[in-house]
Amino acid sequence: MTARRALAIAGLVAVAMAFVWVIRTAPRWRSTTRAVVAPSPTAPAPPGRKIKARLFYISESGTKLTGIERDVAYAENAAEQAREIVAAQVDAVAEPLVSALPAGTTLRALFLTDNGQAFVDLSREVVVGHPGGTVSELLTVYTIVNVVTANLPAITSVQVLVDGKEVDTLAGHVDLRRPLAKNLAWVQ
Amino acid sequence: MNARSFPFLSALFSLALAISLLSQSAAPPSLTLLSRDGRRPLPIVMAGDQEFIGLDELAGVFQLAVHEESFGAITVSYKGKTIVLTPDQTLASVSGRLISLPAPPVRRGARWIVPLEFISRALAPIYDVRLDLRKPSHLLIVGDVHVPRITVRYDPLGAAGRLTIDATPRANSTVTQEGEHLTIKFDADALDVPNPPLPPPGSQSSPGLVQAVRVVDATTLAVDLGPRFAGFKSAAQPVDTTMRLVIDVVAAQTETTPAPQPAPAPDLPGAPAPSELPPALNPPSASIRTITVDPGHGGDDEGVKGAGGAKEKDLTLSVARRVKAVIEGRLGIRALLTRDDDRNVPIDERTAIANNNKADLFISVHLNASRRRSASGASIFCAAFDQAAHATAASSGAERLPTFGGGLRDIELVPWDLAQTRHIDQSTTFAAILEQQFRGHVPLADTPVDHAPLRVLESSNMPAVLIELGYLTNADQEKLITGDAFQNAFVQAIYDAVVRFRDALAEAATQ
Numbered sequence: 001m002t003a004r005r006a007l008a009i010a011g012l013v014a015v016a017m018a019f020v021w022v023i024r025t026a027p028r029w030r031s032t033t034r035a036v037v038a039p040s041p042t043a044p045a046p047p048g049r050k051i052k053a054r055l056f057y058i059s060e061s062g063t064k065l066t067g068i069e070r071d072v073a074y075a076e077n078a079a080e081q082a083r084e085i086v087a088a089q090v091d092a093v094a095e096p097l098v099s100a101l102p103a104g105t106t107l108r109a110l111f112l113t114d115n116g117q118a119f120v121d122l123s124r125e126v127v128v129g130h131p132g133g134t135v136s137e138l139l140t141v142y143t144i145v146n147v148v149t150a151n152l153p154a155i156t157s158v159q160v161l162v163d164g165k166e167v168d169t170l171a172g173h174v175d176l177r178r179p180l181a182k183n184l185a186w187v188q
Numbered sequence: 189m190n191a192r193s194f195p196f197l198s199a200l201f202s203l204a205l206a207i208s209l210l211s212q213s214a215a216p217p218s219l220t221l222l223s224r225d226g227r228r229p230l231p232i233v234m235a236g237d238q239e240f241i242g243l244d245e246l247a248g249v250f251q252l253a254v255h256e257e258s259f260g261a262i263t264v265s266y267k268g269k270t271i272v273l274t275p276d277q278t279l280a281s282v283s284g285r286l287i288s289l290p291a292p293p294v295r296r297g298a299r300w301i302v303p304l305e306f307i308s309r310a311l312a313p314i315y316d317v318r319l320d321l322r323k324p325s326h327l328l329i330v331g332d333v334h335v336p337r338i339t340v341r342y343d344p345l346g347a348a349g350r351l352t353i354d355a356t357p358r359a360n361s362t363v364t365q366e367g368e369h370l371t372i373k374f375d376a377d378a379l380d381v382p383n384p385p386l387p388p389p390g391s392q393s394s395p396g397l398v399q400a401v402r403v404v405d406a407t408t409l410a411v412d413l414g415p416r417f418a419g420f421k422s423a424a425q426p427v428d429t430t431m432r433l434v435i436d437v438v439a440a441q442t443e444t445t446p447a448p449q450p451a452p453a454p455d456l457p458g459a460p461a462p463s464e465l466p467p468a469l470n471p472p473s474a475s476i477r478t479i480t481v482d483p484g485h486g487g488d489d490e491g492v493k494g495a496g497g498a499k500e501k502d503l504t505l506s507v508a509r510r511v512k513a514v515i516e517g518r519l520g521i522r523a524l525l526t527r528d529d530d531r532n533v534p535i536d537e538r539t540a541i542a543n544n545n546k547a548d549l550f551i552s553v554h555l556n557a558s559r560r561r562s563a564s565g566a567s568i569f570c571a572a573f574d575q576a577a578h579a580t581a582a583s584s585g586a587e588r589l590p591t592f593g594g595g596l597r598d599i600e601l602v603p604w605d606l607a608q609t610r611h612i613d614q615s616t617t618f619a620a621i622l623e624q625q626f627r628g629h630v631p632l633a634d635t636p637v638d639h640a641p642l643r644v645l646e647s648s649n650m651p652a653v654l655i656e657l658g659y660l661t662n663a664d665q666e667k668l669i670t671g672d673a674f675q676n677a678f679v680q681a682i683y684d685a686v687v688r689f690r691d692a693l694a695e696a697a698t699q
Contacts, residue, residue, distance in 0.1 A: 062560025062659075063633060098559050132485075132492040132500065133557025134569060134656055138640055168535065168643060172485060173554070173654075175643040177605070181574055 049074040053085045053151045056143045056187065058098045063135055064188040065100065065143060067150075082118055082148055082155065083110045089147045090122070100139035102129030108164065112155065117179050118148050121161040132171045141174045142186040149182035157181045219304065221249065222378060223330040232326070233301050238291045239323075240301035250315065254300075262293060262300055269314035273302065282310045325380050334359065336374065336431075338381040338409070340401050343513050349397050350513050351386075351411065351435040358431035363422040370411040370420065370435065371404070378406045385409060397439055416440050425522065436517050475693035476549055478522045479515055479686065480542035482644065483508035484554035484654075487532030492557040494660035498670050500555040501530065507657065508553050510679045515686060536604075539647040543607070549618070549689070550652035551682065552644050555669065556659045564662045565633030566678075568622050569654040570615040571608045571645035607649040614651040618689050622653065625681040625688070630674070631658065631665075651689075655682075 050071040059066040072088045075081040086107050093099050104125035111119050122144070130140065145158040157179035161167070167176050217232035219241060230249065233240045243264065247254045253265040264271040272281040278289045287309045293302050302310075304323055312319040320329040322337070329335050336355035343350045355361065359376040386401035396414035404410045418440040424433045483504035485491035491500025505527070512523040524545055526538040542550045556567070602610065616637075623636045633656075645652045657678060658665040668674050 058558065058560055060560065060562075061634060062558035062563030063635070100559065131557045131559065131661065133659070133661070134554055134640070134642065134654065135563070135567070136492075136557040136559065136661075139558075172489060172491070172535070173640075173642050173644075175605075175641045175646055177643075178641075180641065 051081075053088065054147070055085075055089050056100070056147055057093065058100050058139055059188050061188070065139055065146070065186050067187055068097065078152055078154060079110065079112045082112065082120075082152055083107065085147055085151050086110060086120055086144065089143065100136070100143045102126055102131075102140075104129060116154055116156040118152075118155045118158045119161055120144055120148065120158055121164055124163045126160075127162055127167070127170050130171045134173045137169070137171045137173045138186060140170060141176065141180065142183055145180045146182055146184065146187065150184070219326050219328050221328045221330060222333055222335060224333055224377075230328070232304070233296065235291070235294050235296075235301065239304045240291075240294065241304055241306070242296075243293075243300045243302055246302075246307070246311065250311065252311075256300075264310075266311075266314055267316065271310045271314065273300075273310075280306075280310055282313050285313075287313075322380055325382075327380055333378070334376045335378045335380050336376050338374075338379050338385065340381075340386040340409075342386055342398060342401075343509055344397075345436075345510070345513055345517065347439045349437045349439075350517060351398065351401070351433075351437065353409070353433040353435070354427075354430045355433070356430040358426055358429060360431065361424065361433055363420075363433070363435060365420070368413050368417075370413065372409045372411070372433070372435075374407045374409075376407050379403075379409075381409070397437055411435070413437075427524065434516065475697065476521055476686065476690045478524065478545055478547045479549045479551065480524045480526060480545065480547040481508045481511050481515075482526040482538050482542075482550065482552040484552060485532075486527050486530055489532045492555050492660040494666035494670075495663050496666050496670075498660055498666050500660060503555055503657070503660075503669060504553045505530070507675055507678060510675060511551070511553070511682050514679050514683050518683065519686065519690075521686070535643050536647065538644055542652075543647070543649045547650050549686065550645075550648045550650055552652070552654040554654060554656050556656040557661045558659055559661075561662055563633075563659045564665050565631050565636070566626055566658050567633040567635065567656045568619040568626075568637050569642055569645070569656070570619050570637070570639050571612060571648075571652065572639035572641050573606065573609055573612070573646070602649070605646050608646050608652055611649070611651045614693075615645075615653055617692065618651050618685065619653050621688050621692070622655065622681070622685045625685040626678075629677045629681050631668070 051074045052069050053072040054067045055070050056065040056067055058064075070088060073084045075084050090099075090101055090105050090107050092103065101122075102125050104123070106123040106125070107120070108123055109119075109121040113119075126140065130137065141160060144160055148155050148158050159166070159179040160170075160176050162170070169176055217234060217239070218229040219232055221228050221230055228249075230241060230245050233242065243252075243254050243262070246252060247264075250266065253263075255263045255265075257263060260275060262273040262275070264273065269283050270281075271283075273293050274280070275295070276292050278292050279286055280289060281287075289303050289305055289309065291303045293300050295301075304321065307319055307328060308321040312321070317331045318329075320335075321327075322329070325337075327335070334357075336357055336359040339354045339356075341352045343352070353361075353372065355374060355376070359374045361372050361374045364371050364373075381403060384400065384402060396416035398417070399412040399414050401409055401411050416439040417437060419438045420435055421438075422433060422435045424431055426432070483501075485501040485504065487501070489501065491504070493499055508525055509528070512525055515521050515523040524541060524547065526541045527533045538552075539550075541547075556563070608615070616639075619637045623632070626632055626636070642654055645654055658669050660666050660669065
C-alpha cells in the first residue's frame with residue numbers, strides 16, 4: 001500500500017514537472033512561428049553602406065507633413081530595411097525639424113506579412129506623450145504609415161501597435177484597428 | 189413582505205411623508221431612511237474617512253439577527269439567509285457569494301459598525317424589499333417609494349436662458365407661474381435634490397432673469413425670477429431613464445443684450461434669412477428629428493491642454509450644451525448629448541447612443557493640437573474608408589430572418605465599424621455646408637474639410653462629422669475659443685448649417 005502511494009506521488013510529481021516544462025517552453029515555440037524582427041540585432045549589411053530614404057516631419061504650417069531625404073543604413077531584406085527606416089524616423093531631431101512622434105518613442109519591433117502589410121510596434125511613449133488633437137494624431141500615424149510605404153513600395157499598408165498590442169487609437173481619434181494604406185495627401 | 193408591512197416604521201411614523209427636503213432633514217452625520225411609512229434618521233459613525241453605521245441599528249430596523257461566533261466571525265441573518273463578516277477583512281460572504289467592502293467591520297465598545305456600503309452590497313441582495321442606498325445624499329430608500337434624483341442646470345443663451353431639470357428615474361412634473369416665481373411640482377413621493385438645487389448664478393448667467401432655484405416642499409421646487417423675466421416655455425421629454433424638463437426663459441425686449449446674429453450666407457440662396465428662422469419648439473422636421481452632439485473626451489481623458497490652462501474636455505462640453513440648447517429651443521429637434529458631465533465615455537458608446545436613438549445627424553465636437561504653435565483654424569472631418577472597406581460593406585447585403593407572427597423579413601446587415609460607408613456622401617454634403625456657414629464667422633484652417641479614418645465617425649449609421657473648433661496649442665486661438673463671442677458664432681453657424689441641411693434633405697426627398 002505504502003509503495004503504491006509512493007509510486008502515485010512520484011507519478012504526480014513527474015506530470016507536474018512536465019507541465020511546468022511545457023508552460024515555460026511554449027512561448028518560445030510560438031515566437032518562432034512569426035517573423036518578428038526585433039530592433040536589437042544589427043542589419044546584416046556591409047558596414048557604412050547607405051540608402052536614401054524619405055523621412056517625414058511636421059510642416060511649417062503645423063497641419064501637414066513634409067518629406068526630407070536622409071541617409072539610412074542599408075539592409076539586405078525588406079523587414080530589416082523597414083526597421084532601419086522607422087528607427088531613423090523615430091530618432092529625435094533638432095529644430096527646425098519637428099517630429100510628429102512624441103519624444104522618447106522607440107521602435108520595439110517590426111514585422112512583415114506575405115501580403116505586403118507591415119506591423120510597426122512602438123513604445124508606449126507614442127501614447128503617453130501624445131498632445132492629442134485630430135490633426136496631431138493623424139500626422140503621427142501617417143508619419144509611420146508613409147515612411148514605410150513611401151520608401152518600400154512592396155509594403156502597401158501599415159498597422160501600428162503599441163507595446164506589442166493592437167490599440168484602438170493613440171489619442172482618441174484615428175482608428176488603428178486596421179492597417180492603413182499610404183496617404184500622401186497629408187504630405188505637402 | 190413589502191414596505192407597507194414594516195412594523196418598526198408603521199409604529200414610529202403614522203404620518204405621511206415629511207414635508208421637509210431630504211437633504212435638509214438628513215443633516216450629516218445621519219442616514220435618512222425613507223419608506224412608504226415615513227422617514228427616520230440613522231446615525232452615521234465616522235471611522236477614518238469612511239462612513240459607518242452600527243450593525244445594531246440595522247438589526248433593529250431590518251429585523252436582522254446578529255451573532256458573534258466563537259471563531260471570530262460575525263453572522264448577520266435574515267429569513268434563513270446569512271452574511272458572514274470577518275473582523276479586519278474587507279471581504280464578506282453573502283449567501284455564499286463573496287463581496288468586498290471599502291473597509292472591514294470595526295468594533296466600537298460593545299457594538300460593531302460596518303461601512304455604509306454594507307447596506308447595498310451585503311444586505312440588499314438578501315433582503316426581500318428593495319434597498320436603494322444613495323450615499324452622496326445620505327439617503328436609504330426602502331421599498332416602492334418614488335424618489336427621483338434631481339439635477340438642475342442653467343445655461344445662458346444670449347439674452348435668454350434655459351433651465352434643464354433632470355429627474356431620474358422619470359417623474360412627470362407641472363410648471364406654473366405664480367407671481368415672481370415658477371413652481372415645479374413633481375409627481376413623486378419625495379425628491380433627492382442637492383441643496384441648493386442650483387448654485388448662485390455666476391457671471392456667465394443672464395443677470396436679472398433667474399435669481400435662484402430653491403426647494404419649497406418634498407416634491408416642489410421654485411424658480412425665483414428676476415426683473416428682466418418676460419415669459420417662459422417648458423417641455424419635457426424622456427431620455428433613457430430620465431425625464432428631462434426644459435424651461436426656456438425669455439428676457440424683456442427693452443433690456444436684452446445682443447444675441448448672436450445668424451450667420452448670413454449671401455452666396456447660398458437656400459439659406460433662410462434670420463427673419464425666416466422657425467420659432468422655438470416648432471414641430472420637428474420630417475427629415476431631421478434627432479441630432480446627437482458628441483462632446484469629445486471627458487473624465488480622465490482631458491484631450492488637448494492649452495498653454496493657458498483650457499482643457500479640451502471642458503470646452504467641448506460647454507459648446508455641445510450650447511448647440512443642444514439652440515437646436516432644441518429654436519428648431520424643436522431633439523438633441524442628445526453623448527455625455528452631459530465630466531466623464532470618460534468609450535468611443536463605441538458614443539456612437540451607440542446615436543445609433544440606438546436613430547439620430548439623423550451626428551456632430552462630434554473637438555479641439556485640435558499641433559507641435560507647431562502657429563497652426564490655427566477650424567476644420568471639419570468626414571470618415572474615410574479604403575476600397576476594401578467599401579467592398580465589405582457593400583457585400584454584406586441582407587439576411588432573411590423569421591419575424592414574430594410568422595413570415596420572413598429581409599434585415600439589412602452592415603458591419604458596425606463600417607456603418608458610415610452608406611452615409612458618407614451626405615456627411616460630405618453637410619461638411620461642405622458647415623464650411624460655408626463657418627466662413628467669415630469662424631477662422632478656418634487651410635484645408636477646412638477633410639476625410640480621415642476617425643473611429644467615432646466610422647460606426648455612425650447616419651450623416652456624421654467631427655468638427656475641430658481650432659487649435660488649443662495656439663495661444664491666440666485658445667483665447668479666442670474660450671470666449672463667448674466665438675462660441676456663439678460657432679453655435680449659430682452650426683444652427684444655420686443644420687437648417688440648410690434639413691432643407692436640402694427635404695428638397696431631395698421631393699425630387
